[in-house]
Amino acid sequence: MHNYLTKEAIKKLEDEIEYRKVVTRKQINEDLKEARAHGDLSENFEYKSAKRDRARNESRIRFLERMIKTSILIEDIVSEDQVGIGKTVYIKFEDDEIEKFLIVTTIDADPLEGKISIESPLGKAIYKHRLHEKVEVHSPNGNYYITIDQIEN
Template sequence: MCYNRGTEAAETAGAGLPQKGEKPRKGSGEMHNELTRKDLQMMREELDYRRITLRPQLLEAVKEARGFGDLSENFEYKAAKQEKNRNESRIRFLENMIRTAVVISDQAAPDTVGLYDKVTVYLEEDDETETYQVVTTMRQDALHGRISKESPVGSALLGKRVGDRIYIQVNDNYGYYVVIKAIEKGEDDGSVPLNRF
């Protein structure tokens, strides 16, 4: 992975991003999130929507619901307040992710596993194949086969080639072998959505 700061995306992501070739500072008390330029772009777009469009709508809904009477028994008020708070929580989450971002490249050698590539692996102990797409933590979704590059499987696959036999260390007591059968090169075109909570 390449650490990069010379782009417009990185410069607007906030102060404190590591310089090109520099690892995140240890001991700063903050976790640094390795994200692509597209991750940052999509996060900024969502953040703008939530601040500019959604926040005023939700504030108006709270005001309107407040007018329905006794707040202790006012379901509309409680629901509007919860939705407003959910939006504010997501705003804070996105701001923090952007502020602590380290911009990484989504490019890899043509014959190795990189970000957004789909990888078909043979699981030896189960005698079956599975296909995963390796993504950043902001786009992981195990139900749809999208695994984080920081997961045991994702980190083990990155940089490997077709035919490589890899040991996946799940925890101190368990691991298993996989063999890479195919790599379908992908790109960060924005088609993989951001995680929601």
């Protein structure tokens, strides 16, 4: 699977990796050293907790590195009346309900906050389409039509 990321999104991932390697890793190692000093490691909750934190941190670093490695760099060049990354879009559904979405890359997606990725079914369908276009959305629950009602930068 590939992640479609902009240069800015890749930079954000690289910054998080650097922070985790330099700051977080150092703090966890200090916590481990302190927990070891408390004696018996078999019943030392702080030691087990620090080891778990270290494993999570290293796992996150590997995940982010793999995300960058498998990403496809995209340049989001769209006109004012086209749907693009960073734009707020108002979508009119078949039942005349209008919903507001912010179009983002994979790493910033949060559907509960109205941030949809260009890789989601709705995001794929509307990406680079123009204002007032009627678009078919192919989703796991079936196909439906929407209209791009408004686009804001």
